[in-house]
Amino acid sequence: MAKGLALARSFYLSGHRVIGADFEDRGSPCPGRYSRSLSVFYSLPKTDSDESTETYVHRLIEITKTENADIWVSCSGVANAIQDARAKESIEQHTSCMCIQFGVETTSVLHNKGSFMEECKDRGLPVPETHEVKSKHDILRVLSVSKISTPERRFILKPIGLDDINRGNMTLLPLPLEEDTKLYISRLPISASNPWILQQFIPGREEYCTHSLVVRGEVKCFVACPSAELLMHYKPLPSNSPLWQAMYAFTVEFVQRSPNPEDMTGHLSFDFMASEGTASYCGTEKNIYAIECNPRAHTAVVLFAQRGPEMEAMVDAYITTVERRQEGLKKSFAEGKGSQTGTQRLIVPPANTKPRYWIGHDLVSLFIHPMMLWCFGHISFSRVLSDTLEFSHHLRMWKEGTFEVWDPFPALFLYHVYWPIVILSAWWNEKHWSRVNVSTTKMFTC
Template identity: 40%
Template sequence: MRPCFSSPEIRKPNQDNLTVMVTGVGMAKGLLIARSFWLKGYKVIGADFESDGTWVIGRFSHAIAKFYSLKHPTEFGGNTNSYTEQLLDIIEQERVALWISCSGVSSAEEDGMAKDEIEKRSSCHAVQFSGDQVKTLHRKDSFSQLALEIGLAGPKATTVTTVEEAMEFLNHTPTSAKYLAKSVILNDLSRTSQILLPLTTREDTKSYLDTLEISSSHPWLLQQYVNGTEFMTHSFVQNGELKAFIACESKDVLMHYRPMPVDDPLFQSMLKYTSVFLSRLSYSTTFTGHLGFDFLVEQSWDETGSKAKLYPIECNPRVQTNVLLFEDEMHLVDLYLSTLGNAPTKRLERAVDIYSQPSKTGYYWIGHDLVTLCFVPFVNVLLRKLSVLEFLYGLREFLEHVLFWKDGTFCIYDPFPWWWLYHGYWPSIFLRSILRRSAWSQVNVSTGKVFDC
């Protein structure tokens, strides 16, 4: 039975007396891991950023014994040492033995650097890649270069630091080739851009590139465009060995998660890529943490598999929301605990490879579906921009999710984070946007992220 739909009486007392800290509990992925440890009987300390003063959902979780509000590294002027110190203060005060980092995109590198210092100065163990490892994998340009070096290259790509460099590269590409410009550093404005370069004329291309503010301090990656379906994977790696693996279809802002069948040839191809990637890393024996890839498949997969070509386009060295798809989070907790040097082997009651047991259930967020499948389509029907039949199709999908899927935040025994998400968190976010007159293009209900225009 799934933990989020189980009675709290199934919580098991543990004999280890370990305290676990989970950061990122304001997101569904962090909350899932915190709840799973709590169900195993462990004391869970939660922490997350509340930079704008809006309380996150993890603050209200029954599974979290104590919540700490963290200052984002940017609030320290980019001083990673100050960010690390606040984590160390919590670890020492709460006697934390294990830290599970559920980094967001904006703090992935800082959490990696914090891991190095925390394990050096305390007895706490971190399930997190090191700072150098995260930096290499997290940044689009360095990951592209690493993949090329180990013989697992993705689409053709080059890094540019000036508009002139970009123009020179585009001028020497085949006429049939098109490229996407991707910011190497975090940038909301470019993450969903699908403008294909070069444009019709040199003047149009240069005018567009001028808007990107390309510089040595803000490099951009020109990556060859692949017209295909996007997929994402998530895995847990311990000392370079793949211990857990999941895959699903993806998109820019993914709010519906359904696991791919394990016997799907495409699933097996992505699993093989991940395994080979790990085997070719020079530092694989010290490589412990969460690893995911974004892939593009150029054509639809057929029974022979001969028509599909897999292109790795990004690497995500952190926990991703599709961690929800693991059928057995309890065993995932055992994997985390096994990273401790003194962890009893009896915790691992069966084989550690759990990639063969994905959930058959899809995940959704009811707040997102109410807006995108019900409210907006209904308004469009009134405005005669959508037919009644199309509206009914969307309504049928909404009812299917409500009846047969699972909300990614809701738990019967821990309902208050879900309640706060829609009655406190998002109303506060939208009210602040109105008062500040700040424009946004998309929101991600599962992570609480707002994407600026």
């Protein structure tokens, strides 16, 4: 994925030897394997069962020993978070390699939407009203109570597990008619074995995401940017903005209020909603609410992938996991590359960071698709012109998220080989899909 490639390149440009490893589907090799930043690439077995997970963990240990790796930087996908947590514990038990990955207990709690909400409540941090529901009766009971206590409040139903079909459903409950609400709920696959969460809807619809590196309870690197349900444009918020400061403060407080913060080393990413309000958290003019936690690297890390002192400082922050064990930090990190925040030096993307986009996505969403809709009379030409100008602006002023002049092959393979193979394979096997995320190489089935 783009996040793993960005980190691999950053380590390589900072003078380190980088070993790549990833899952590969039959007939569609991983685009990142062709990067100049990698000394060697290993294909990993997929983790679709307990037995295959054990094989996956043993394979990682084998690679770690063969390559004499000092650090394993986990770049989990959403479906592999717990398996990578198990791998972290085994790797550190059987080798001297240090892992940028939370353990099983922490990952399990943060990965689950319901238990994450409870963790935030226990730590006194702001979250929307959230209920884990296991039946139609549970939902109707919560809506009934809310109708009396806070009649203006609306809710959204969200699946806890992986569900490509329903994950983007933003239907507000309750519906105007009670019968319609009951009918809508009855069509959803909610059960005791497949619980969902019923979460308060935050007016304003301003969504933000963050990415941070935590090393032994210290937030070393942090970036925040506006988000969306399918995020394909990354534009960093300035570190002096109240929203940035509120989200950073939330992240620091979450780590510091953990039972054992010194044991927390890994990537920590939060999704937030912001709403207008007279009250505030950390002085911001808007209320922020954490709605989800991703205990893994976020694609927003690509905003660090720009040659300069900030990128080197980010890599040095990773290296502290090994160097502190070996009694000594890198001088460059001790002197502090980044911005001063509190008692530690926080590393943020450079002020001149260009926003990131993926040309394969924008070519379709901002040019081909609008042109097709206009040809069939569904939108006006002014809308087509507006989208085309936005596409042109991205081409001229933004940076492509995967392509690098010095390392062009991953992007060329991604667009000209990987995605054509995946899409043609889906068509051949009659696999229905609704959209793709170019940056994470994920196809959403339907």
